Amino acid sequence: MSVRFELHTEDFQAALRALPEALARAAGAALVRHAESAASKIRAAYPADSGELKNSVKVTYRIRRFGASATIWNTASYAKSFEFGTEVRLYKGASRGRMRPGHVFLPIVDRERRAAMAEVADLIKAHGLQVTGA
Secondary structure (H helix, E strand, O other): OEEEEEOOOHHHHHHHHOOOHHHHHHHHHHHHHHHHHHHHHHHHHOOOOOOHHHHOEEEEEEEEOOEEEEEEEEOOOOHHHHHHOOOOEEEOOEEEEOOOOOOOHHHHHHHHHHHHHHHHHHHHHHOOOOOOOO
């Protein structure tokens, strides 16, 4: 399971081209901070059972001159089942019950994505540009 959030939509790229490279670097640094924060919060929120869910959270970045993206994902085989839950499971005729959804990964990523966008919008406003829809 992975979620990608990017700060290089067409409008955003056009705005960044008008800014100094230093501001673009600051926006990239904000994205990295928020992606790492999301990964850390996800690890902290996962149950401690075997530690597989916690240890399987990965983050990669792609920082370019006028844009940045981060991908956060969990490589554990049951990460999707943990996040969304399962129906009643049967194994050799015996009911193993259902797994309730954990709702850990996506809510945390969504909060950090919004915080990153707000921080970048503030950086852009501080350089005298107008930001709409943020």
